Amino acid sequence: MRRIVFLVPLLIITMLTAAMPASASAPPFGNDAFRRVWERQDRPVAEQISGRSWTWGPAPNTPAMREPLVEGYEGMRVVQYFDKSRMEINDPTVNPFSPWYVTNGLLPIEMMTGRMQVGYNLFEWRLPARITAIGDPDQFPTYADLLRFYQNPGAVNPNDLNRPATGFINPDGSITGFNDYANDPATMLVLGPNNHGIARAFLDFMNQSGLVYENGRYVVAQVYDPLYVFGLPVTGAYWVKVKVGGVERPILFQVFERRVLTYNPANPPAFHVEMGNVGQHYYWWRYGR
Numbered sequence: 001m002r003r004i005v006f007l008v009p010l011l012i013i014t015m016l017t018a019a020m021p022a023s024a025s026a027p028p029f030g031n032d033a034f035r036r037v038w039e040r041q042d043r044p045v046a047e048q049i050s051g052r053s054w055t056w057g058p059a060p061n062t063p064a065m066r067e068p069l070v071e072g073y074e075g076m077r078v079v080q081y082f083d084k085s086r087m088e089i090n091d092p093t094v095n096p097f098s099p100w101y102v103t104n105g106l107l108p109i110e111m112m113t114g115r116m117q118v119g120y121n122l123f124e125w126r127l128p129a130r131i132t133a134i135g136d137p138d139q140f141p142t143y144a145d146l147l148r149f150y151q152n153p154g155a156v157n158p159n160d161l162n163r164p165a166t167g168f169i170n171p172d173g174s175i176t177g178f179n180d181y182a183n184d185p186a187t188m189l190v191l192g193p194n195n196h197g198i199a200r201a202f203l204d205f206m207n208q209s210g211l212v213y214e215n216g217r218y219v220v221a222q223v224y225d226p227l228y229v230f231g232l233p234v235t236g237a238y239w240v241k242v243k244v245g246g247v248e249r250p251i252l253f254q255v256f257e258r259r260v261l262t263y264n265p266a267n268p269p270a271f272h273v274e275m276g277n278v279g280q281h282y283y284w285w286r287y288g289r
Contacts, residue, residue: 030064030080034087037102041223043213050211051270055229057083061280070119079105085258085279099228106257107282108133109234111143112150116286129285133276134253134262135242140171143281146255148173149235162188165199165237165252178239180250181265186272187252192233193226199237201263202254205273206230231257 029035037056044050046058062081069077069090078089085104094101110116111129118124128144131137149169164187168178181187185200192198206226211218224230235255241248244264252263253276260276267274 026059027061027063027080029060030078031089033089033096033102034060034064034080037087038082039213041212044211044218049218052208052210052223053271053274054084055224055275056085056087057279061283068118070122081283082279083277084275086282099225104229104258105282106231107278108143108255108260109150109257111278111282111285112147112255126285129281131281131285132242133255133260133281134240134251135244135249136246139242141169141240141242143285145173146235149238150255151234160189160197161191165189165239167236168239168241175238178250181239181252184265186263186265187237189237194232196233197236198233199252199254199263201252201273202237202261205261230259230261233257 029038038060041055042057045052045054060080060082064078064080066076067079068075072090073092078092080087086107088103088105089101090103106117111131111133114126114128115123116126128142128147130142130144132139133141133143133146164179164182164184166177166179166182166187167175169175186204188200189197190200190203192203206224206229208223209220210223212221212223214221233254233256237252237254239250239252241250243249244251249264249266254261258278260278261273262276263273265272
C-alpha cells in the first residue's frame with residue numbers, strides 16, 4: 001500500500017498550481033514540490049525582503065515537461081526550467097517531502113562535455129554548447145571553451161591556500177596572470193569540500209545564512225545545502241574579461257556540478273556573487289532558442 005500512497009504526486013505532475021508568479025505571463029509551477037523548493041530561497045527575493053540574488057529565478061521559464069530518463073516512471077521524468085537551473089523529479093513514487101525528491105541537474109557538465117544525460121549511466125552525445133557561459137550573449141567564453149578546464153579544479157597544493165586566484169583565461173585558451181584584485185580577500189583560494197580549491201567569495205556565498213521560507217513562515221537559517229544546490233567544483237577559479245550589460249568587466253568565475261558562480265567586484269556587495277543562467281542556457285542548447 002505504501003507505493004500506492006506515494007503515487008499521488010505522479011497524478012499532480014501536470015497540475016498547474018500557481019504560486020506567486022513574477023508576472024501574469026510566466027508559466028505556473030508544474031506541481032507543489034517545485035513551488036516549495038522555489039519558495040524556500042526565492043520567495044523572500046520576490047517579495048523584496050531579502051537583498052540576495054536569485055537562486056532559481058523570478059518564475060518558471062517553461063511549463064512542467066517530460067524528458068527521457070531510463071530509470072524514470074515509464075522511462076521519463078518531469079522537469080521544469082528556470083533561469084538558474086532545472087528542477088527534476090526522477091522518482092515520483094517516493095516521499096515528496098524528502099529533501100532530494102526534487103533535484104537540479106548537472107547542467108554545466110552536460111553543456112561543457114556534450115554528454116546529455118538520459119539515464120543514470122546513459123548519455124546521448126551532442127556538441128558542447130556554443131553558448132556564452134558568463135556575461136552578455138555571443139562572447140567568450142562559451143561552455144565549449146571551458147571544456148579544457150573541466151575536472152581540473154586544481155588539487156590543492158598547501159602552498160596555494162590563502163593565495164589569490166590570479167589565473168586569467170584568454171580567448172585562445174591560454175592562462176596568464178591577472179593581479180588587479182590580488183589584495184581582495186574574496187579571491188583567496190581556500191579549502192572546500194573533497195579537498196577542492198574554491199575562491200573565498202564562493203565558499204562564503206554557499207555557506208551564508210539568511211531569510212528563507214519554510215513551512216509557511218519566514219525563518220533565518222542556512223540558505224543553501226551546498227551539495228544539493230551547487231555540487232562540487234569542476235573547474236578552478238579563473239578570471240575573464242567579458243561584457244556585462246554592455247560594459248567590459250573583469251569577472252572571477254568557477255564552474256560547479258550544478259551551477260556557475262561569478263564574482264563581479266563592480267557590483268553592490270549583496271550582488272558580488274551571482275549564479276549564471278545555466279537553466280536558460282541549457283534549454284537553448286537542448287531545444288533551441
